[in-house]
Amino acid sequence: MDDAAVTAGPSYTIIGTGALGGYYGARLHHAGADVGFLLNTDYEHVREHGLTVESVDGDFSIERPRIYAGTDTLEPADVALVCLKTTHNHLLPELLPAASRPDGVVVVMQNGLFMEDLAAAAVPGRTVLGAMAFLCSNKVGPGHIRHLDYGGIRVGQYSAEGRPAGLTAAVRSVGAVFGRAGIHVDLEADLLTARWKKLVWNVPYNGMCVVHDTTTDVLMNAPEMRARCESIMYEVTVAAAACGRPVDPSFVEEMMTTTDRMASYKPSMLLDYRAGRPMEVEAIYGNPLRAAEAAGASCPLIRELYEQLCELGRRSP
Numbered sequence: 001m002d003d004a005a006v007t008a009g010p011s012y013t014i015i016g017t018g019a020l021g022g023y024y025g026a027r028l029h030h031a032g033a034d035v036g037f038l039l040n041t042d043y044e045h046v047r048e049h050g051l052t053v054e055s056v057d058g059d060f061s062i063e064r065p066r067i068y069a070g071t072d073t074l075e076p077a078d079v080a081l082v083c084l085k086t087t088h089n090h091l092l093p094e095l096l097p098a099a100s101r102p103d104g105v106v107v108v109m110q111n112g113l114f115m116e117d118l119a120a121a122a123v124p125g126r127t128v129l130g131a132m133a134f135l136c137s138n139k140v141g142p143g144h145i146r147h148l149d150y151g152g153i154r155v156g157q158y159s160a161e162g163r164p165a166g167l168t169a170a171v172r173s174v175g176a177v178f179g180r181a182g183i184h185v186d187l188e189a190d191l192l193t194a195r196w197k198k199l200v201w202n203v204p205y206n207g208m209c210v211v212h213d214t215t216t217d218v219l220m221n222a223p224e225m226r227a228r229c230e231s232i233m234y235e236v237t238v239a240a241a242a243c244g245r246p247v248d249p250s251f252v253e254e255m256m257t258t259t260d261r262m263a264s265y266k267p268s269m270l271l272d273y274r275a276g277r278p279m280e281v282e283a284i285y286g287n288p289l290r291a292a293e294a295a296g297a298s299c300p301l302i303r304e305l306y307e308q309l310c311e312l313g314r315r316s317p
Contacts, residue, residue, distance in 0.1 A: 010078035019137040021083025022145040031181035045142035055147035071098035086283035112283025116158035128158040132198040152184035156191030164190035196240035204232035206269035207305040217264040239292030
């Protein structure tokens with residue numbers, strides 16, 4: 001990668017240096033951006049050994065990244081990227097005021113629906129964006145990210161009223177920096193529509209991989225499970241339309257084709273389930289399901305998957 005691709009520009013803080021935050025933060029760093037990483041259990045390892053990314057696009061590492069172990073030493077940045085799992089969003093009121101400048105931008109790079117509401121409440125007055133990553137990446141060890149496939153993002157502006165905010169200056173600015181770092185970026189005029197489109201993939205594949213304890217390629221190669229995933233996708237478009245965010249049904253076929261081409265992948269929810277960690281069930285299933293049912297939509301497949309995941313979560317140690 002060309003370290004001179006991004007020259008002077010805003011500073012960034014990565015909140016949650018895992019499979020997603022570690023990958024995108026490292027990409028921005030190697031393109032010349034000023035990036036700091038907030039770490040938890042990996043802090044000592046990364047301080048001694050740096051941050052490593054194995055990637056289908058070429059491996060790279062950061063020998064001495066700028067890292068922080070907590071909010072007491074954290075330097076506020078122009079742009080804070082929230083890359084935590086949504087199960088840790090109760091920490092946002094502590095983390096975001098320390099990580100972002102009062103006139104800064106917060107980019108919520110999480111799965112699910114309505115995540116930006118929590119960030120906006122934690123730092124009133126900040127500009128809040130949402131970003132959806134289509135990324136196959138896993139954290140395979142302390143400070144060690146393995147990027148398997150894809151990597152593009154969609155970026156849109158949050159509106160407290162839920163209205164399309166258009167392509168604002170903040171959206172264009174953040175998108176441009178990611179783009180110059182070699183990341184494909186789609187700028188979204190309507191953040192909520194973009195979030196529903198991400199759910200078209202997340203709802204079937206995260207949940208079905210957990211329920212069947214398997215990978216995406218196994219689902220796609222088993223006719224009954226493949227058909228189930230496709231049916232769930234169409235039901236997500238019904239839910240989106242009920243909530244005033246119609247998604248063209250042709251997008252389902254696009255996502256089916258994309259998943260057919262995808263490397264064998266263990267979604268993050270499957271890894272969390274296997275490790276006995278809390279799963280992002282409410283963000284990815286509960287929030288959109290409640291919104292759709294309140295709008296009058298019938299979503300039996302999503303509800304069944306939601307209830308199965310809730311039960312599996314209760315059984316998890």
